Amino acid sequence: MAKHIVHKLPTKRGALIQHMRAHLELADPVTWIAPMLVVLCGAIAAGHGDPGFQLTDGGDLLLVGAAAIMCGPLGTGFSQSINDYFDRELDAINDPSRPIPSRRVTLGAARLNWIGLGLATMAVALLLARQSVWVPVLAAVSLALAAAYSVPPFKLKQRYWLGPPAVGFGYIFLTWVGGHLIFAPLTWPSLVIALAGSALAAGLLFLNDIKSVEGDRRHGLRSMTVALGVRRTLIVSFLVIGIFELVIALMALLAGQLWATAVVALALAAPIPSQVQLYREPTHKNFLRFMIVNNPFAMLLLIMAAFIVGGYFG
Numbered sequence: 001m002a003k004h005i006v007h008k009l010p011t012k013r014g015a016l017i018q019h020m021r022a023h024l025e026l027a028d029p030v031t032w033i034a035p036m037l038v039v040l041c042g043a044i045a046a047g048h049g050d051p052g053f054q055l056t057d058g059g060d061l062l063l064v065g066a067a068a069i070m071c072g073p074l075g076t077g078f079s080q081s082i083n084d085y086f087d088r089e090l091d092a093i094n095d096p097s098r099p100i101p102s103r104r105v106t107l108g109a110a111r112l113n114w115i116g117l118g119l120a121t122m123a124v125a126l127l128l129a130r131q132s133v134w135v136p137v138l139a140a141v142s143l144a145l146a147a148a149y150s151v152p153p154f155k156l157k158q159r160y161w162l163g164p165p166a167v168g169f170g171y172i173f174l175t176w177v178g179g180h181l182i183f184a185p186l187t188w189p190s191l192v193i194a195l196a197g198s199a200l201a202a203g204l205l206f207l208n209d210i211k212s213v214e215g216d217r218r219h220g221l222r223s224m225t226v227a228l229g230v231r232r233t234l235i236v237s238f239l240v241i242g243i244f245e246l247v248i249a250l251m252a253l254l255a256g257q258l259w260a261t262a263v264v265a266l267a268l269a270a271p272i273p274s275q276v277q278l279y280r281e282p283t284h285k286n287f288l289r290f291m292i293v294n295n296p297f298a299m300l301l302l303i304m305a306a307f308i309v310g311g312y313f314g
Helices: 002-027 029-045 058-086 088-094 107-128 134-150 163-181 188-218 224-228 230-254 258-269 272-280 284-309
Strands: none
Touching (some): 002 058, 029 163, 058 134, 058 163, 134 163, 224 230, 230 258, 258 284
């Protein structure tokens, strides 16, 4: 009897761990990184005066940490989880290893996953309302956009002219603005960069549709790739990303930061070879290669823009 019990305990523990991993996979931790960094960018853009964000102040670091958790693991986790729930049939074609189509998570458990994450997002937002009453409003709008992106009858992702811009607005604009407002009133340069960052995210999401074009066609999902074709989608995406970087360059010039303008020029030039290769051969391998080259430069530009807007280099 004792041997039988000892033998079964590791099995139960292993099953619990696998179940927890599946729930974590629903929230897609890889997607948390960008919003968490964008919150920090918004805080930095608020400036280092009074009011402002002090990098060396423990209280300010705790506040930006709470905001990062709200926008990353909780808010972005909600958007990923609810998308998996309502895209389970599409994932069964495009990515059958996902937790729901692979039956590692039941529908009921998946539903509790995104409901819990949504409630937790609002709970943290209400705590941060002491810093700015706009934070819960921004959080609620972000959750609503995430739901509208995936949930019928809205399902904004079925309309390529609405889906990616909505995600960009929720992931970047609202996140940046929230990070800024926690520490200081919003400024127009910060607002411009937040909008430009939203455009970047939309451009990258247009690209992301390329890898799921077959499943989108079969389920009548009118992504940009389905509507315009792969190469036209690439052109639109590259233009949107390029315009975002040109806006950053203009902001750097207006701030008198010539060295920052040179960095932006490098960021514009560095992805060109991978862009050309992806356009000639729009394969998944070349798509990943472009993302690996482009994304670090894009995030570097956001961080640099935040420091310029915040007056750290002036």
